[in-house]
Amino acid sequence: MTSQRHRLVIVGGSDAGIAAGLRAQQLDPSIEPLVVVADAYPNFSICGLPFYLSETPDWRDLAHRSRSDLEAAGLRFRLDHAASQIDADRHTLTVRDPDSDERVIGYDTLIVGTGAVPARPPIDGLDTPGVHVLHSMDHVFAVHDRITLPSTRTAIIVGVGYIGLE
Numbered sequence: 256m257t258s259q260r261h262r263l264v265i266v267g268g269s270d271a272g273i274a275a276g277l278r279a280q281q282l283d284p285s286i287e288p289l290v291v292v293a294d295a296y297p298n299f300s301i302c303g304l305p306f307y308l309s310e311t312p313d314w315r316d317l318a319h320r321s322r323s324d325l326e327a328a329g330l331r332f333r334l335d336h337a338a339s340q341i342d343a344d345r346h347t348l349t350v351r352d353p354d355s356d357e358r359v360i361g362y363d364t365l366i367v368g369t370g371a372v373p374a375r376p377p378i379d380g381l382d383t384p385g386v387h388v389l390h391s392m393d394h395v396f397a398v399h400d401r402i403t404l405p406s407t408r409t410a411i412i413v414g415v416g417y418i419g420l421e
């Protein structure tokens with residue numbers, strides 16, 4: 256009888272998800288963790304987002320490791336796939352692909368490392384164009400696009416914790 260390879264699926268491809276995948280692979284090299292990521296930026300430095308707006312000219316420099324480095328370390332990826340449902344009885348994870356089609360992935364072990372979301376205080380107009388939060392690569396691209404418009408003259412930062420200050 257051939258033994259089946261353990262199917263480790265990880266949701267989230269930032270610090271938590273990637274660290275978990277690399278460690279699992281280190282502990283058992285037969286495991287090839289599958290990392291499901293809602294966006295296209297696995298292992299990018301979220302902490303570096305403020306610096307993309309000030310000092311880092313190339314967004315690729317925010318990557319802690321390249322995708323090919325991660326794949327060489329044994330990780331596999333489904334990028335631009337958002338997890339939408341876990342069926343713990345069947346050991347399946349449903350994900351939406353970039354065309355919004357649903358796909359079902361089987362797992363033996365599932366790790367969820369989907370991080371946190373920015374606090375959205377009760378401020379009217381928070382969801383209007385030109386108002387941004389800063390938590391993902393897509394957010395920072397949106398802010399960058401806005402502040403580099405020739406018509407942009409001023410910016411206001413609401414909140415001066417360490418992220419606002421940076």
Ligand SMILES: Cc1cc2nc3c(=O)[nH]c(=O)nc-3n(C[C@H](O)[C@H](O)[C@H](O)COP(=O)(O)OP(=O)(O)OC[C@H]3O[C@@H](n4cnc5c(N)ncnc54)[C@H](O)[C@@H]3O)c2cc1C
Pocket residue numbers: 266267268269270271272291292293294297301302303304305336337338339368369370371389390391418
């Ligand atoms: C602007 C900013 C600056 C920061 N600076 C610092 C700092 O200087 N020092 C410090 O120690 N910490 C800093 N932090 C905090 C640090 O970035 C976080 O603690 C860290 O990113 C948390 O990692 P995580 O993997 O838990 O979650 P996150 O980094 O939030 O990653 C979540 C991951 O889950 C994915 N995901 C979410 N939902 C789904 C879904 N449904 N399906 C599939 N994938 C999904 C996302 O695409 C992403 O890959 C900063 C945070 C921000 C926002």
